[in-house]
Amino acid sequence: MSDFPSHFAPGAAGGPMMLRSAALARNWWAILIRGIAAVAFGVVAFLLPAASVAVLALVFGVYLLVDGVFAIIAAIAAAAHHTRWVLMLLEGVIDILIGLLALAAPGAVIVGVVWVTAAWALVTGGLMLAAAFRLHRGHGNWLLGLGGLVSIVWGAMLGLWPLVGAIVMTIWLGAYAVIFGIAMIALALRLRSRHLAAPLH
Secondary structure, eight states: OOSSOGGGOTTSTTHHHHHHHHHHHHTHHHHHHHHHHHHHHHHHHHHOTTOOHHHHHHHHHHHHHHHHHHHHHHHHHHHHTTSOOHHHHHHHHHHHHHHHHHHHOTTOOHHHHHHHHHHHHHHHHHHHHHHHTTSOGGGTHHHHHHHHHHHHHHHHHHHHOTTOOHHHHHHHHHHHHHHHHHHHHHHHHHHHHHHHHSOOO
16 A cells, blocks of 8 residues: 555656645644744834844844744755755755854944845745745645745845835834744644645555
8 A cells, every 4th residue: 555645646646746745734833933933023123113233133133043943944854755945945044144144243234234134035035935836735835925025025125225224124124024924824824734634644
């Protein structure tokens, strides 16, 4: 008897996509933690709009490190099941590198912080959109795509107005983090329901 349900069989229609989606569904908890961390960061940004750029950079750096670590955990889990993991791993590495940069230079001028943040949002947003096209429709690919689209729009806004004051940037950052986090939490819950509904094998 095969180890795979018929709809997950490699030879079935959409088999590879279903395998990738099932692997992501097994690690729904990592996506949930990413979403919760994003919402928590957004709330802090709203409550402390007048925080200095240095404090904002430290908080943002810690958030990126946490986000990057869980992205890498999800990528490793996907690799263990022989599914595509490169994009998720790349996103995690980029998050960690930019997070370390933010922690190492918390007193950088606001324009530098804005450009670093804009670049991070554009790159990770593009990676998330690419990953959304590889996720099965029933596993909430539009939610992953929404998170990527929000990242790209937010990054473009920062790039167009790099001299926006620290308070306005903090509000934008908080709004982005809350919307992104809600999208990731919704995606995680959708993946959890799909994982629990999957036949045991």
